[in-house]
Amino acid sequence: MTAAVGMQRDFRRLGLFTGKRLLALFLTILVGVYLTILIANMGGRVDDLRMVQIQGEVSEMVRGDPAFQDMSSEERNALIQRQVDLEVERLRLDQPFILRSFDYLYRAMLLDLGRAEQMHSDTGSRQVYNIIVERLPATLLLFGTANLLVFFFSVYIALSLSRRYGSAMDRSVIALAPSSAAPAWFYGIFLILLFAFVVPILPSGGMVQAPPPENPLHYGLDVLRHMLLPVLAMFLSQIFISIYSWRTFFLIHSSEDYVEMARAKGLPDKLIERRYILRPTLSPIVTSFLLMLIGLWSGAIILEQVFNWPGLGTLLFQAIGHRDTPVIIGSVVIFAYLLALTVFLLDILYAILDPRIRLGGD
């Protein structure tokens, strides 16, 4: 009976907790996305630039069109003005920005990302959603592979190092940890130099050779070949620091009293590792795994630029160059939602994994 009551109380608390967190996260996304919309407009500067651009493009188009050659200049100017007005109306630049910003916000929150103003996907679609989805696999493939490799390698190596703490291997990892001060693109430059120019065995950039191979197997192999250098760059820049921090983390936890106790009891190493070190540290491990997963999504503008990789980072860079507000906002909105979703998942996972959070109450 008491067990059932306890369970019920647990669930009630969990529910209340979930509700509160959801509300807070929703507000966070709302404010974050609205700020992005404001920033993407840069205090009206983007609108001015776009007005100039429209004016220029329309007059060039009208002047260059032989059909309008024999018009008088007045007629032509009227035509230009009409076209400019149409374009302004299409982009809704005639409305005050504040109004538009709330409209952007409303639609962004509903994940209706709208149409891009200048850019289009390779298949010709103007929908922001399509443009983003088209680039997503490239980013996920590259960053997913690299980060998963780094994560599993570092946790595994760190565990074995924490067992052999103080060994030559351990000390060399500590000594190498500062090498992670340089970002991945930096190692990328060196790798390109080495493997694409000094010893030309790998491509220096891109995702697939041109023209792409017909055979799906060859296509896959070719993508793999192009992935090798960027993945290696990311791996090199992150592996030592992650091993170092996981190793320190495991060392701190393996000096807890209950671990000493387990050792004193003579339990086998494997069991101690699984039950006494990994189980209590599961929540931080899960956290960093999930945070890594969102890190994936945003990609890295510069690494993608250096390797000419057609992913989201490159997309965002191009969108900023084209001053294509819907695409910029769209990328950030999706990022914000994924971040919030991850944070929410983490909260729930914590509550499940760690009874102190759930039962601590207020």
Next chain:
Amino acid sequence: MGRLSSALAELRNYPSAIIGLGIIAFLVGLAVYTVVVIPYDDALDKWRGGDQWRLYPVNASPVWSDRLLGGQAPETKVVSSRDAEIEREAFEGGERLSIPLRVDFQAGDFPSEMTVFFDADGHEREPFARLVWRTPDGREMPLGGSRISRQDRMSISQDRALEQRLGLVPHIGLLATPDSEPGDARVQTGEYELTLDVIVFEENADFEAELVLYGRVHGLAGTDHQRRDLMVALMWGTPVALAFGLLAAVGTTITTLIIAATGVWFGGWVDATIQRLTEVNMILPLLPILVMVGTLYSTSIWLMLGVVVALGIFSAGIKMYRAMLLPIRQAPYIEAARAYGAGNTRIILRYMIPRILPVLIPTFVTLIPTFVFLEASLAVLGLGDPVLPTWGKVLNDAQSESALYSQYYYWVLSPAFLLMLTGLGFAMLGFALDRIFNPRLRTL
């Protein structure tokens, strides 16, 4: 402060900290030296490029890299008519000058370019010059003649007619052995002479000429596509990188710390607001915002610094500091401070923040290279400061000129090396400090 100084003394036990400190000391020394030797305005002026670099070769690699690989590539040789024995022969209405420009060429490779610069000031009627090239084995090759305007140059390398005649690019053909074929030309070493037969139509007017055999190697750092000596950028990149990294790290750490302490001290809605703002800030992507500011406003490094600090105020660090500060809030010494009537500001600034400062020093030190690389990243994206020479801008130039494809490896390697050195120096010191100041790591 006793704890701080004893901790610093402990640094001596960590070799990596000593190396790190050494690197930082070297960089700071280099920065100070640079600022003293090449003043700010001077550096900007030099980096703008232009005619001041006309005597420098295009894309020459550093001397040491060539010598290390066993090369004997030539350095730039300049022979001026001021040092030559000029034969003068006056005639009615003018003067005939014979200027022998002698150059002793001993290098193992051909020059990269050949040009003669003239400086004929104050002539009413333009003088006329005829050039003859004489090789060590006595062959004579006329290089044609032309009228010389006030500041003139004669690019021998681009003389198509001469190239046709020699069958080789002029700056190779003129210095090659007689039996040289295209693709297999060998240098003939020895003393060459360029004789200028000049007819000047005025007496007492200046006439100066300079023969420049552009080298294939230059100095410690080499030159770029605009003939600029990369040493200027490599040296000036140091103070810029250090200043940017330090200011950004100080700016973000201090503001974040004060805000975290304020939130913890007042608690309630202040704390809640700060927490929510931090979460909002986590959603805002830093780099895209910087790119936007860069493309729309200005790419000035100081504006970028401002944006970085402004966006760093509510960074994720607040959460960490808050966790550290929460137990301090209840500490008896704070109670004591309240009892004597200390105000809120006093408690936050004098009692709470100093308490966690030592723990922050390692984070602070490791933050510096992050910002140094951020600046470089922006420059690589083409958003570097428009006027200041920085390491990132050198990398960007190299990338846009396809330096790797053209095998100008020095162009990429030297700024990258300096960036790496900075990153390593601060990171090594930071890691050692972390082990000293972090009580839980201490016992390990």
